[in-house]
Amino acid sequence: MKLYGYFRSSAAYRVRIALNIKGQSYATVPINLLKGEQLEAPYRSINPQARVPALDIGETILIQSPAILEYIEETYPEPPLLPADGVERARIRAVSAIIGCDIHPLNNLTALKYLKHTLGHDQPAIDAWYAHWIRQGFDVIERLIQPEPYAFGAVPTLADIYLVPQVFNARRFNIALDAYPNIAAVDAACLEHPAFQAAAPERQSDAV
Numbered sequence: 001m002k003l004y005g006y007f008r009s010s011a012a013y014r015v016r017i018a019l020n021i022k023g024q025s026y027a028t029v030p031i032n033l034l035k036g037e038q039l040e041a042p043y044r045s046i047n048p049q050a051r052v053p054a055l056d057i058g059e060t061i062l063i064q065s066p067a068i069l070e071y072i073e074e075t076y077p078e079p080p081l082l083p084a085d086g087v088e089r090a091r092i093r094a095v096s097a098i099i100g101c102d103i104h105p106l107n108n109l110t111a112l113k114y115l116k117h118t119l120g121h122d123q124p125a126i127d128a129w130y131a132h133w134i135r136q137g138f139d140v141i142e143r144l145i146q147p148e149p150y151a152f153g154a155v156p157t158l159a160d161i162y163l164v165p166q167v168f169n170a171r172r173f174n175i176a177l178d179a180y181p182n183i184a185a186v187d188a189a190c191l192e193h194p195a196f197q198a199a200a201p202e203r204q205s206d207a208v
Contacts, residue, residue: 001026002056004046006033007204008172010104010165011065012053016204017161018069020195022076026055030206033109051110066100069158081158092152095144095159099166103137107169131175134166142180149189156193164190168201 003019003026005012019026031037031052038050047054047063055062055071062068073081082089105111107130115121115129141163145151151159167187170177177184190196201207 001058002029003027004029004031004043004054004056005052005204006031007201007207009033009052010169011051013165013168013199013201014065014161015053015055015068015072016199017156017164017196018072018081020198021079021081021156021161022072024072024076028205030204032206069161073158079155081156081161083152083157088152091144092157092159095141095151096162098137098141099162103133103166106133127173130173134170134173134175137166138170138177138180138183142182145182145186147182147185147189149185151186156190156195160186160190160196163187164196 055068
């Protein structure tokens with residue numbers, strides 16, 4: 001498999017974690033989002049949406065991290081990222097969706113560029129926007145998870161895979177986690193796990 005990504009992309013970060021948990025090897029193909037490589041013809045031929053990640057599985061290329069994560073879970077079922085219990089699966093998916101559907105799209109690079117270049121907002125206003133959506137989501141997630149030591153028990157699940165990259169982003173933008181002890185504790189537990197450690201942005205070949 002080949003994973004097209006960017007070291008700080010939270011969506012690519014999720015996929016790296018999942019592949020690592022499943023013990024699946026993959027080659028990394030860096031796409032520099034800051035240099036606009038995702039917009040150039042070679043990458044658009046791989047992913048017409050011009051975003052990362054994209055996962056080349058040989059016979060086809062998969063895009064969109066939620067779809068890729070579902071493929072990984074269905075194709076490599078062990079160890080599972082979702083429990084057997086339907087209610088618990090729904091709770092995990094809800095936390096994942098708060099990040100993947102509510103926080104991340106509003107704070108994605110394309111949205112931030114639109115705020116700056118099209119709407120003319122200055123950097124302090126953009127930073128305030130970024131922090132607002134993280135805090136709004138974290139306020140809810142803090143109440144939905146319980147470090148045991150992971151978000152939903154003794155093993156990492158899809159919720160942890162979504163949460164850790166978002167915490168990385170929060171720290172990168174100097175958003176304090178003092179009000180979120182559950183989130184901070186789960187993140188700390190995850191960062192002791194080898195699969196999360198290997199997926200960390202600073203450990204990627206394109207980290208700068």
